[in-house]
Amino acid sequence: MAAAEKPFRSVLYVPASNPKALAKAGSLACDAVILDLEDAVAPGDKQAARANLKDWFGRRPVGSPTAIVRVNALATEWGADDLALARTLEPDGILLPKVDTPRDLLEAGDLLDEEAVPERVKLWAMVETPRGLLNLGAIAELGRDPAARLAGLVAGTNDLVKETGVLATPDRRYLVPWLMQIVLSARAGGLVALDGVMNDFRAAALFELECAEAAAMGFDGKTLIHPAQIGPANAAFSPSETAVAEARRIVEAFALAENAGKGVIVLDDRMVERLHLAQAQRLLARAAAAPATDRSEKDP
Incomplete structure (x- = not known):
């Protein structure tokens, strides 16, 4: 089995204009942080936010979560300076807001290539505009081209x-078709898919339900606005103990000598195909990447 990839179950937005929040970002139990220069930062605070971000990366703790910088759109007055800073900081990723077409990503990638920014610095795309939704298939196809650097799609549900x-509505019934489109496009492009935020961080039960539904839709994780949401998100997007045990049984059954080369086997009086084996292997890889202490004990 291939080495497990790093999970993105819980991805917390942290305003770069808030030094106190930034100071905590390196020690949180989330899988990633989005250090935000865009929506969470008022126009008059943009310059100070950039200075805070430069200071944070200069003292970034060892073992801190994956760090993604959300810049302002390149078409805005702040976008070019944000991207120039991000190039020098070399974060794990750069999140581009309001991506409408593949060209938005290709232009940003060209700027990174011109400055010889390491290939490990990936691009992420916010899906938050009607044009972006209409062009989502073409945008996601960039995930198949390593030179494009695209690593994931992030749902911008508020926008x-x-x-x-x-x-x-609380059940997001009118957003679900677009959320499913984001998941489908991410899978077609081999990308990570992150669900949008829930604004009321005090509504714990509703947040857990929203996480469970997003996991059922196929999202890899959820973007968050408050540290209190980290634990529930980690639990919801981690395989349950029951699911892990079932996946192991499928893998072990196909590994038996009498099942060598078989496309279909019988396990507990049910037919199990090799496509189920592939699913089981992927689930076990996810489980290996998620800390055991974060794994939900409940069935999905």
């Missing part, structure tokens, strides 16, 4: 609500 006028 989608604003731009389309759909009603933001």
